[in-house]
Each structure stands twice: as structure tokens, then as C-alpha cells.
Amino acid sequence: xAKLENDTLIRALLRQPTRYTPxxxxxxxGRYLPEYNATRARAGDFLALCKxxxxxxxxxxxxxxxxxxxxxxxxxxxxxxxxxxxxGLSFVEGEGPRFARPVRDEAAIARLAPPxxxxxxxxxxxxxxxxxxxxxxxxxxxxxxxxxxxxxxxxIEGGASADFALVxxxxxxxxxxxHRVLDVNARAVADYLNAQIEAGAQAVMLFDTWGGTLAHxxxxxxxxxxxxxVIASLAREAGGERVPSIVFTKGGGPWLEQIATxxxxxxxxxxTVSLGAARARVGGRVALQGNLxxxxxxxxxxxxxxxxxxxxxxxxxxxxxxxxxxxxIVPSTPPGNVKALVQAVHAASxxxx
Amino acid sequence: xAKLENDTLIRALLRQPTRYTPxxxxxxxGRYLPEYNATRARAGDFLALCKxxxxxxxxxxxxxxxxxxxxxxxxxxxxxxxxxxxxGLSFVEGEGPRFARPVRDEAAIARLAPPxxxxxxxxxxxxxxxxxxxxxxxxxxxxxxxxxxxxxxxxIEGGASADFALVxxxxxxxxxxxHRVLDVNARAVADYLNAQIEAGAQAVMLFDTWGGTLAHxxxxxxxxxxxxxVIASLAREAGGERVPSIVFTKGGGPWLEQIATxxxxxxxxxxTVSLGAARARVGGRVALQGNLxxxxxxxxxxxxxxxxxxxxxxxxxxxxxxxxxxxxIVPSTPPGNVKALVQAVHAASxxxx
Numbered sequence: 001x002a003k004l005e006n007d008t009l010i011r012a013l014l015r016q017p018t019r020y021t022p023x024x025x026x027x028x029x030g031r032y033l034p035e036y037n038a039t040r041a042r043a044g045d046f047l048a049l050c051k052x053x054x055x056x057x058x059x060x061x062x063x064x065x066x067x068x069x070x071x072x073x074x075x076x077x078x079x080x081x082x083x084x085x086x087x088g089l090s091f092v093e094g095e096g097p098r099f100a101r102p103v104r105d106e107a108a109i110a111r112l113a114p115p116x117x118x119x120x121x122x123x124x125x126x127x128x129x130x131x132x133x134x135x136x137x138x139x140x141x142x143x144x145x146x147x148x149x150x151x152x153x154x155x156i157e158g159g160a161s162a163d164f165a166l167v168x169x170x171x172x173x174x175x176x177x178x179h180r181v182l183d184v185n186a187r188a189v190a191d192y193l194n195a196q197i198e199a200g201a202q203a204v205m206l207f208d209t210w211g212g213t214l215a216h217x218x219x220x221x222x223x224x225x226x227x228x229x230v231i232a233s234l235a236r237e238a239g240g241e242r243v244p245s246i247v248f249t250k251g252g253g254p255w256l257e258q259i260a261t262x263x264x265x266x267x268x269x270x271x272t273v274s275l276g277a278a279r280a281r282v283g284g285r286v287a288l289q290g291n292l293x294x295x296x297x298x299x300x301x302x303x304x305x306x307x308x309x310x311x312x313x314x315x316x317x318x319x320x321x322x323x324x325x326x327x328x329i330v331p332s333t334p335p336g337n338v339k340a341l342v343q344a345v346h347a348a349s350x351x352x353x
Numbered sequence: 354x355a356k357l358e359n360d361t362l363i364r365a366l367l368r369q370p371t372r373y374t375p376x377x378x379x380x381x382x383g384r385y386l387p388e389y390n391a392t393r394a395r396a397g398d399f400l401a402l403c404k405x406x407x408x409x410x411x412x413x414x415x416x417x418x419x420x421x422x423x424x425x426x427x428x429x430x431x432x433x434x435x436x437x438x439x440x441g442l443s444f445v446e447g448e449g450p451r452f453a454r455p456v457r458d459e460a461a462i463a464r465l466a467p468p469x470x471x472x473x474x475x476x477x478x479x480x481x482x483x484x485x486x487x488x489x490x491x492x493x494x495x496x497x498x499x500x501x502x503x504x505x506x507x508x509i510e511g512g513a514s515a516d517f518a519l520v521x522x523x524x525x526x527x528x529x530x531x532h533r534v535l536d537v538n539a540r541a542v543a544d545y546l547n548a549q550i551e552a553g554a555q556a557v558m559l560f561d562t563w564g565g566t567l568a569h570x571x572x573x574x575x576x577x578x579x580x581x582x583v584i585a586s587l588a589r590e591a592g593g594e595r596v597p598s599i600v601f602t603k604g605g606g607p608w609l610e611q612i613a614t615x616x617x618x619x620x621x622x623x624x625t626v627s628l629g630a631a632r633a634r635v636g637g638r639v640a641l642q643g644n645l646x647x648x649x650x651x652x653x654x655x656x657x658x659x660x661x662x663x664x665x666x667x668x669x670x671x672x673x674x675x676x677x678x679x680x681x682i683v684p685s686t687p688p689g690n691v692k693a694l695v696q697a698v699h700a701a702s703x704x705x706x
Contacts, residue, residue: 168648215624253607271568295521
């Protein structure tokens, strides 16, 4: 494959000097874009969009046509893995994901096995290949997966949950069963990310959406330990280039020091944490990705610019910052504010680099 | 009034030596108790229960009849203040609180004024007096209020919210308006807590349920600054006894050092933070209250005992710990597990003190 025209993201993740701070946005391909909604309507529904490589490629590239973002991220869902395990995923409009066959007893857990990326998850691997072709080396493509614990939450609860009562009961009463689920998930996630890397993903990110609901000791034992295991199993290079890894635990502020020892190259941080304070805590071990409050994007271009500049100033002028939101773009975001954000990050950080 | 028979809670909040670690539980009077549900059904609904001092007294004392808890907490709701401001509070079954007249524009904000505790909030002050008489100095009574920012969230959104989009838009675009709401709320909360103290509350707690949704700099400016102002306005003594204050920001782990400088005597911490690490961060400046995951109470007495002992061990054997959950008891909690928790905390901490 050709050299990347814009490798700013990769360099920042590896804490190498860059001319400006790279920026991409969680859920940059999503419902705030009318062209996304049009493609999704044509595909039928969200899951059909994920499972059709041509449609997934189309929506992955849509935000790059509008904004000079420094990365593309695979359009997919973290629940493709449990769906491929046979749990029967569907999305109920306005209610989120639902599994027809949640995993709640010893027998169901014993039956779990990692899916084969080139078989049950072939549509994702194909999408990665097709997106790489379409990107033509303009910017890097980020692959991703849910963390083993976050996948377990959905697999056990059967969907989203306000308090994860079933998962936590298992965690406290039958930790052996939860560890078995997590062991399968860790192998599945590692296989899946390695298949994405082999197909062309140039960086990978682990989304630990629900690790932040755990008590501190439980986080280390049930989420971070398996993230560590996944990272240890990842291909570190592809085609002679390093493939950096990013770990994002929403609400993971209390554990930045521990996450920094997971083997990852960068930590995603949400907006509750000061980037300056986070840098001091993790030292020079990892890069940081984040962390503007996504609700800032509901305001206006001037406010967006001011808050973007505050976020950059909070990090300071060293290397190792990837600008992002602290969580996904919300659907009611005006696209013009996203444009203002990308411009502000590039302009202000060019002045400082 | 007579001397307290059991002043363990007060001593622990003031970091004085105690014979064991005191324990009380957020929402200890609540739906997990059949006798609570019976009283609530007789009262009509939740709001009627709050507004009837005799009924509020009855449910406040119910958990103390079952368990040897070291404190009672006023049965009420954090939204009594905005209700008394004329916003029209109701509770929709299964949906939570709703305000008929949310505060969303400059004119509505200009009309806001702190309610008079002995007038519009007389029912709360009367309940405090009646509970103190019924308690007969067995254990201390904790009074409470919502934090100025948390009240503003409900007042502006009109109810609970997944992302507080309206509050955050105001915060980023019209901070002057939000500051005006917070100024009124801070005066209202201080007046309200002082009236509770005058009526007999022996400690007070500020519940900052939503401060944890803010970006770090916004938390300091829009939530903590007003908590600080409330605490500075509180009566520090009543009847010759110190009245300790507790600040609980759910998800406030990133800001413990800053909260410790707010003037409070104790910080409530949720389960995401290690108590041992939290102690190291706040030094000897404040006591800590917490922090068992409330979901542990869905398991069984042996598991509850083990996790309670882990929490005590995490804090260590110094003074200044009030055992509590990291958030309220969930309604499906078996009362037998609460009994096991209180016993375990008392037994294990007596061994260590």
C-alpha cells in the first residue's frame, strides 16, 4: 500500500512531533449528517448498514468529504462480536440494542466460542478492505472493538441497562462465570482486531463503554485485565508500520495510571478529566485522546472555537495529543459546528506547534 | 435537647476516634422496605409522603426499627426547593420528576427567588422537628438538600435528562444566565439547610447528583463554587454541638482534592474510587463517606459481608470513615442483605478500632 499522505494521527498516537494537533470525532459518521441518514434509509436499518460493506464504506467516508479530519474510523458496531457468537442482535428504534438469546447461565456460558473473523465477521473485514481502497491513503483508518467487559455487559443483560444488576450479581457472586465470558471475549476481540489490522486498519481502539460503572478493584480485575490481554495479543505492525492502540474507558478518570500500564499507546479520556492533570498522572508513557464535551457542539461556532482552544491549552504544547470529543457526537449536532471545531483545532494548534 | 446516645456518626464526620465505623445508607428509608410501601400507599403518593410530616417521620424511622444504623436521614426530596419556587413538581410513575413550569428564558430566571423555609417549605421544617422528637436522641438526624447545580439541572430541563443538553447549552452560551439561577439556588439551599439545622438536623449533606456530568473546569465554576458558598453560609453549631457537613458529588472522583477545600467536613465518594487512594489524595483535611457498590446488596449475606470488609480494609484503620453505599439502595434489595451489611460493618470495624 502507498504511504499515508496525512500521518498526523499515527505520529501523535506514537508521541512523535506533528505540525498540528490531529482531530477526529467519535461517531463522526452518524445521524447528525443528512447524507448518513439517507444511506441508512436506503440500507434498511442500522444493522443492515453495518453488514453491507459498500454502505459502511460510503458512510465511513461521508464526514471526510465535509471536514478535513485526520482519520477515518470504520463504521460498525461494538456488538458485531456477540451477534456473530449467535446471540441474535437487533436494534429496537429508540431503545437500543437487544439480544434474543442473552447469556445468563453456566450452560450458555460454556457454549460461547470466539467467532471466526473471516467467516461470521467477514462483512467487517471486507468493509475494512473496501474503506482502505476508497481512502486511497489520504488519512489512516481506525479499526475498533468493544472491550471484553463491555461486550459481556450486553451479552448478560441482553441490552443496555441502567444499573447492570445481572452483570454485577454475577461479578460478586459467581466471578468464575464472568471470568469465563471475559476469557472468550478477550480472545474474540483480539482475533477480530488482528483481522482488521491485516485487512488494513492502521490504528485500533477499544471502547470500554461500561467499565466506568465498576468499583475500582472490580475495574482492574474484570475490565482492565482483559484489555491488557487483548493488547498483548495484537499485531504491533502491519506493512512495516506501527499500528497504535487506543483504550477508552468512559468514566475511567480514576484509573488513568493503571490504564497507562495496559500496553496501549494512547488513552481516550472523557471531559470530566482535565487533560493537563491527566498528562501529569500518566507521565510520558502514553498519548492522550480527547476530551471536549460533545454538548459543546450544540452551541454555535464562536463558542465551539473558544472551548476547543481551552481544551488544547489544557493539554499544553507537548506532543502526544489527539483531539477528540469525550464521547460520541449527539444526533442533534449542527454539522456547521463540527466544521468550526475541526478548523479551530487545526488553526490554534498550528500556531502552537 | 438531650445528649446523643450514639454520636459515632458525628465523631467520625469530625475525624474524632470512634469505637467502630458508623454506617447509614443512602435511601435507607425506601421502596425495598414493605413497611415503606405501605405508608406510601396510605399517603397517596411520593410527594404526599414528603409533604406530610407525620408520614415522613414514620418512614424516616422505619429502617432504624430493623437495623442498628448509626444515623437517620430526613425523608424528603431534593426537589422541594424548586417546587417551593413555584415550578410545579409532580412525579410520573416510572418516569421520575417533572416540572410543569421549567425555567428556560431570561424572564423566568429573573422571576426566581429563594423560598422562605418557614413558609413554603414549612412541611420539611416540621418534619425535622417531629423526627427529632421521635428519635429521642438515639442517633443523629441528617438533613439534606440538592446542590445548587443539581437543582438547576432539573429546573432547566424540567426533569431528568440523558445528556442535560439545555443546561449545557446555557452553560456554554449564556453562562451569565446559569450563574443567576445558581446564585438564587445557593441562597435557597443555605436558607433551607439552616432552617433544618435550627429545627434539629445534627449534620447536613449536599447531594450533587449531576455535577459529575460536567467538564472539569465547568464543575469547579458551576457546581463546586456554589457548594462552597452554601457551606460558608451554614450555621456551624446548634445547641453547642458542631453540625458537620457532607458533600457528595456522584462521579466526583476526579475532583476530590478540590472538594476537600470547599469547607465541608466530609466527602461522599462513589464506588469507582478506592477509599484508600481517596484518603491519600485528600490527606487529613476531611472525613470520607462511602462507598460500597449498592448492587452488592442484590447478592447474599456472605457476599455482602466479604465486600463490606473489603471496603473497610480499603479505607484502613484510621479515624474519619463513615460507611455508606456509593449511591442509593436499589428497590429490589432484600432487607436481609441490609441487615447483614450493618452487622458486618459494626463487627469488622470493632475488631480493628
